Amino acid sequence: xxxxxxxxxxxxxLYGRIANQNAQYISTQLTQAGFRVIQITTIPDEIxxxxxxxxxxxxxxxxxxxxxxxxxxxxxxLTRAAFLKYFNYPSTASNLxxxxxxxxxxxxxGICCKQDNQVTIALPGVPAEMQSMxxxxxxxxxxxxFNLPTFYQKTICTIGIVEEELxxxxxxxxxxxxxxxxxxxxxxxxTVNLTLTTRLTTAxxxxxxxxxxxxxxxxxxxxxxxxxxDDKLEEVVGNLLQxxxxxxxxxxxxxxxxxxxxxxxxxxxxxxxxxxxxxYNNRIKQEVLGVSERTLLQYGAVSQQTAMEMAQxxxxxxxxxxxxxxxxxxxxxxAVNEIxxxxxxxxxxxxxxxxxxxKLQLTTNRLSNIRLTGYNLLDLLRRRLQGIYD
Amino acid sequence: xxxxxxxxxxxxxLYGRIANQNAQYISTQLTQAGFRVIQITTIPDEIxxxxxxxxxxxxxxxxxxxxxxxxxxxxxxLTRAAFLKYFNYPSTASNLxxxxxxxxxxxxxGICCKQDNQVTIALPGVPAEMQSMxxxxxxxxxxxxFNLPTFYQKTICTIGIVEEELxxxxxxxxxxxxxxxxxxxxxxxxTVNLTLTTRLTTAxxxxxxxxxxxxxxxxxxxxxxxxxxDDKLEEVVGNLLQxxxxxxxxxxxxxxxxxxxxxxxxxxxxxxxxxxxxxYNNRIKQEVLGVSERTLLQYGAVSQQTAMEMAQxxxxxxxxxxxxxxxxxxxxxxAVNEIxxxxxxxxxxxxxxxxxxxKLQLTTNRLSNIRLTGYNLLDLLRRRLQGIYD
Numbered sequence: 138x139x140x141x142x143x144x145x146x147x148x149x150x151l152y153g154r155i156a157n158q159n160a161q162y163i164s165t166q167l168t169q170a171g172f173r174v175i176q177i178t179t180i181p182d183e184i185x186x187x188x189x190x191x192x193x194x195x196x197x198x199x200x201x202x203x204x205x206x207x208x209x210x211x212x213x214x215l216t217r218a219a220f221l222k223y224f225n226y227p228s229t230a231s232n233l234x235x236x237x238x239x240x241x242x243x244x245x246x247g248i249c250c251k252q253d254n255q256v257t258i259a260l261p262g263v264p265a266e267m268q269s270m271x272x273x274x275x276x277x278x279x280x281x282x283f284n285l286p287t288f289y290q291k292t293i294c295t296i297g298i299v300e301e302e303l304x305x306x307x308x309x310x311x312x313x314x315x316x317x318x319x320x321x322x323x324x325x326x327x328t329v330n331l332t333l334t335t336r337l338t339t340a341x342x343x344x345x346x347x348x349x350x351x352x353x354x355x356x357x358x359x360x361x362x363x364x365x366x367d368d369k370l371e372e373v374v375g376n377l378l379q380x381x382x383x384x385x386x387x388x389x390x391x392x393x394x395x396x397x398x399x400x401x402x403x404x405x406x407x408x409x410x411x412x413x414x415x416x417y418n419n420r421i422k423q424e425v426l427g428v429s430e431r432t433l434l435q436y437g438a439v440s441q442q443t444a445m446e447m448a449q450x451x452x453x454x455x456x457x458x459x460x461x462x463x464x465x466x467x468x469x470x471x472a473v474n475e476i477x478x479x480x481x482x483x484x485x486x487x488x489x490x491x492x493x494x495x496k497l498q499l500t501t502n503r504l505s506n507i508r509l510t511g512y513n514l515l516d517l518l519r520r521r522l523q524g525i526y527d
Numbered sequence: 528x529x530x531x532x533x534x535x536x537x538x539x540x541l542y543g544r545i546a547n548q549n550a551q552y553i554s555t556q557l558t559q560a561g562f563r564v565i566q567i568t569t570i571p572d573e574i575x576x577x578x579x580x581x582x583x584x585x586x587x588x589x590x591x592x593x594x595x596x597x598x599x600x601x602x603x604x605l606t607r608a609a610f611l612k613y614f615n616y617p618s619t620a621s622n623l624x625x626x627x628x629x630x631x632x633x634x635x636x637g638i639c640c641k642q643d644n645q646v647t648i649a650l651p652g653v654p655a656e657m658q659s660m661x662x663x664x665x666x667x668x669x670x671x672x673f674n675l676p677t678f679y680q681k682t683i684c685t686i687g688i689v690e691e692e693l694x695x696x697x698x699x700x701x702x703x704x705x706x707x708x709x710x711x712x713x714x715x716x717x718t719v720n721l722t723l724t725t726r727l728t729t730a731x732x733x734x735x736x737x738x739x740x741x742x743x744x745x746x747x748x749x750x751x752x753x754x755x756x757d758d759k760l761e762e763v764v765g766n767l768l769q770x771x772x773x774x775x776x777x778x779x780x781x782x783x784x785x786x787x788x789x790x791x792x793x794x795x796x797x798x799x800x801x802x803x804x805x806x807y808n809n810r811i812k813q814e815v816l817g818v819s820e821r822t823l824l825q826y827g828a829v830s831q832q833t834a835m836e837m838a839q840x841x842x843x844x845x846x847x848x849x850x851x852x853x854x855x856x857x858x859x860x861x862a863v864n865e866i867x868x869x870x871x872x873x874x875x876x877x878x879x880x881x882x883x884x885x886k887l888q889l890t891t892n893r894l895s896n897i898r899l900t901g902y903n904l905l906d907l908l909r910r911r912l913q914g915i916y917d
Binding site for chain 1: 539540541542543544545546547548550551552553554555556557558563564565566567568569570571576583711713722777779781782783784785786787788790791792794795796797800801802803804805806807808810811814815844845846857858859860893894897
């Protein structure tokens with residue numbers, strides 16, 4: 138297996154002031170290209186440290202080293218100087234191949250050195266420049282230089298089920314997975330991505346084996362699957378609305394506009410999204426949205442009845458085919474009463490024929506609750522549009 | 528100066544599947560405690576690699592090494608085995624001090640080894656466990672073991688000015704900064720944080736020197752400064768509204784609810800925030816929000832007049848003292864016309880006495896435009912509440 142290392146250069150990375158997103162990006166790309174990344178090293182802008190890191194990688198015998206950072210024009214940019222020193226001193230001129238890598242988005246070109254069987258590449262630290270150069274120049278070059286195994290990956294995106302429960306359901310299937318297929322769970326804000334990865338000699342074989350496993354697992358979890366790879370829930374829901382010729386309006390209390398702006402993130406959403414009302418207090422729920430005073434007094438703002446009336450009212454007011462709503466206790470303060478602790482949220486759905494609401498019990502973190510309510514609202518809509526009923 | 532290194536252990540970090548947030552967290556904490564972090568190394572769960580990384584840190588003569596990951600109960604957790612091998616083999620029992628660090632949030636305890644003048648600490652990879660152990664046990668211990676310089680840092684948060692322009696204004700001031708004070712710019716979504724850092728022998732001296740520079744720089748940039756340290760714009764605006772006994776409603780078109788959910792992120796916002804209307808199409812602007820048909824026909828949806836009427840209407844409809852509005856071309860598609868290219872946005876303000884709108888020219892990225900519009904709306908409000916006029 139071809140081995141690779143990443144060296145990220147920059148004092149700001151060592152102070153902890155910024156996240157090392159470059160390292161993550163490059164390691165993902167190298168892994169998908171079929172390399173095995175065995176080390177990521179972050180060092181300061183110092184010639185001695187850069188040379189030591191390059192020597193370490195050489196000693197470990199990796200085929201590819203990619204560095205980022207320190208290529209700019211200012212006095213603290215020392216990568217080029219370190220490369221010149223490192224490659225000239227211990228090697229003869231004949232086995233040193235040095236070439237520049239064009240940078241169409243910035244001023245600092247990259248460096249590519251091939252020495253013996255090791256390729257060492259320096260890229261700038263500015264993410265957009267680094268990413269463009271990696272995609273357009275570096276990866277094609279590496280693929281031409283090394284005989285790489287085929288990497289195949291498939292991601293199944295789920296929502297509405299927690300990681301533990303998903304793992305419990307999948308145990309029998311996981312146990313029969315062949316050892317050359319790896320499964321990873323990646324939970325994030327109410328969603329859990331399942332990634333299946335394999336490396337085999339041919340692309341067809343790898344794809345066939347992974348797809349076979351996907352077909353086996355789908356029946357176990359189908360109600361929770363909203364997409365594949367980089368699919369976003371808001372795009373999936375948008376496509377469903379558009380293909381079914383339906384329009385949407387949203388009334389939000391505790392989510393405060395979060396669900397609405399998720400929908401609006403999708404280009405072309407004006408075809409199905411009319412807008413919404415953020416009714417953050419009871420007077421607005423009554424006066425602007427049109428929830429009856431009686432409902433609010435009798436059942437309270439955080440109730441099934443209020444959520445249903447909010448969804449119905451926003452639908453009528455906006456002349457949309459579907460209305461959604463949220464009302465709950467975002468926290469982090471004390472619970473309003475025993476029935477509604479912090480994190481208790483009702484989400485509502487209404488169309489011409491049906492109107493119902495569902496209770497969620499979320500977390501004690503305000504920001505998480507706002508976002509989770511937004512995603513749960515979109516998932517309520519997805520399930521209805523896909524004909525899935527609880 | 529006391530030197531430190533961080534070693535993060537875990538295959539998942541090398542595949543690029545997750546960001547190395549632990550490294551960033553620990554480097555921030557060590558830097559603030561007065562250490563200088565000189566290397567961060569990410570390696571797989573392999574005994575040989577762990578030992579090699581520990582040896583490298585030893586060779587570089589650092590005072591403190593902190594590792595994370597690989598302490599769990601499963602077969603791929605090898606940090607403990609690597610530590611046992613590394614510390615027993617080359618050293619005699621007498622100069623080896625090995626102790627466990629309690630983990631109140633999980634099952635895997637940490638390890639602390641003091642050998643010669645180097646302290647090596649292993650912490651679990653689960654962020655909450657690692658952070659709690661670092662704060663409660665590790666940092667107090669390190670402070671007791673080493674004579675650390677005082678680190679002092681002050682961050683000034685600005686909005687409404689781009690990094691280049693800020694740098695141009697600050698050049699004369701930057702030139703007179705003493706060499707032991709470092710300045711860093713950190714731009715993010717319309718805001719730019721300026722951080723001043725120094726290390727001096729006493730806390731009083733460090734603080735005095737930084738504050739002196741802050742007082743010098745503030746007059747140059749005061750209209751753009753919305754806060755300090757971790758202040759959030761939505762909190763600053765919320766506090767201003769509350770102290771001035773004012774209430775708010777927001778009408779959003781192109782920002783789609785983003786500004787509203789920013790306001791709602793602040794606990795206690797119900798004291799001043801009534802809610803808003805997302806009017807994502809012209810019919811809704813007219814029928815629900817009450818913008819006149821004539822304004823929309825004569826000037827178009829993306830115009831000064833429509834933005835002003837939206838702000839005024841949402842204010843009246845919600846009986847709030849202040850109304851805000853946004854309307855623009857979020858993109859990424861083609862421009863509607865020459866007057867309004869992609870990224871052209873009008874933001875409006877209305878209260879009992881005044882009503883005006885301001886034009887922004889943002890980017891061609893839809894998501895950035897939605898978010899930047901939200902922050903610009905909040906900044907428009909901040910400037911008005913602080914009595915700053917363009």
